[in-house]
Amino acid sequence: MTKTRKVAISVVALVAIHLVIFFAGFVAPYSPAEQNRDHPFAPPTRIHFVDSRGQLHFRPFVYRWLAREDGFGEYEEARDHEYPIHLLVEGCDYKIGGLLKSNVHLLGVEAPARIFLAGTDGYGRDLLSRTLYGGQISLAAGLLATLISLTVGLLIGCISGFYGSWVDESAMRLVELFLVLPWLYLLLAVRSFLPLQISPVQTFFLLIAVIGTIGWARPARLVRGIVLSAKSRTYVMASRSFGASDLHILRRHVLPHTYGVLLTQAALLVPQYVIAEVTLSFLGLGVNEPVPSWGNLLATLQQYNVLTSCWWMLAPAVALVIASLGYLGVANAIHERLQSGSI
Secondary structure (H helix, E strand, O other): OOHHHHHHHHHHHHHHHHHHHHOHHHHOOOOOOOOOOOOOOOOOOOOEEEOOOOOEEEEEEEEEEEEOOOOOOOEEEEEEEEEEOEEEEEEEEEEEOOOEEEEEEEEEOOOOOOOOOOOEOOOOOEHHHHHHHHHHHHHHHHHHHHHHHHHHHHHHHHHHHHHOHHHHHHHHHHHHHHHHOOHHHHHHHHHHOOOOOOOHHHHHHHHHHHHHOOOOHHHHHHHHHHHHHHOOOHHHHHHHHOOOOHHHHHHHHHHHHHHHHHHHHHHHHHHHHHHHHHHHHHOOOOOOOOOOOHHHHHHHHHOHHHHHHOHHHHHHHHHHHHHHHHHHHHHHHHHHHHHHOOO
16 A cells, blocks of 8 residues: 555545534534433443344334333333434534534434434433544644644754754753653642643643643754754755845745644544543543533542443444544555655
8 A cells, every 4th residue: 555545545544533523513313412311321322223023124213211120220222112213304403614504313213212323321311422522622632732732843953943042952851841741740739730720722722721731841942953953954054145124034945844734633632632631531531511522521430330341432442433533544645655755
């Protein structure tokens, strides 16, 4: 498989993941806050093509889950009636990108049946819907924090490498300090000083600010090395001799050399920052209920009975692994292109 094809496959897979998360309201069958108190910790709904009488159905269907009276969290199918799965059905209202309002969902079934493709949590909320909506929070935190880190790293790395002297020495000592600090403990320490009783929106932006301002050191060091190499090239010296300003030289001759490294760093930092948000939310220091994020969805697994009995509650972890592997695949593909000189 060629390097170009690897990059294309990785990018397409990553774009597909983000599109599903972005259009969570359309893909998710229910609202993430909708509770079904009769179905706590219900397992994933089984999809059938053959009914209890042995007849084949061309349209997939489901049976209603009925809670057993002799055990908590145990369910059985009511096979007295089949409920076909319909596409493009009307349901709860949602907004696409926070702007466009709609109520059309990808699939659904008629009441009183419910379709829980990934099971439910302790309040009977559809886990698939909450995982998709939670992905919006976790991935957005990773993307925005990465943007902050790369912006700060690019700025400090360019200034340090281009001007050198005491500016370079001071910046690199600061970079070394941030590189040797254990980021997880630093993250927990900084977050512990922030107020706990704040709104989910404020918590979200605080998380982004804290995570983004901790991880700028490595991109800054990489950018500095590239700038040191680029500024000594002949065409840069010629441009300076013709009276070009520092800003012009940086923009036209130096910064283009950093784009490949910045892309690679972005693909590496996003999954790291998503995991950072998940870790903080899992520990109760991030986004809290009722707003879903992959971290607080996984926090339920701290209960031993849930961890051992409700395997479907690991759905957010599966989504996290898939998204992280997608980003790492893109990072590896870009790195291979950089080594071959194609970028």
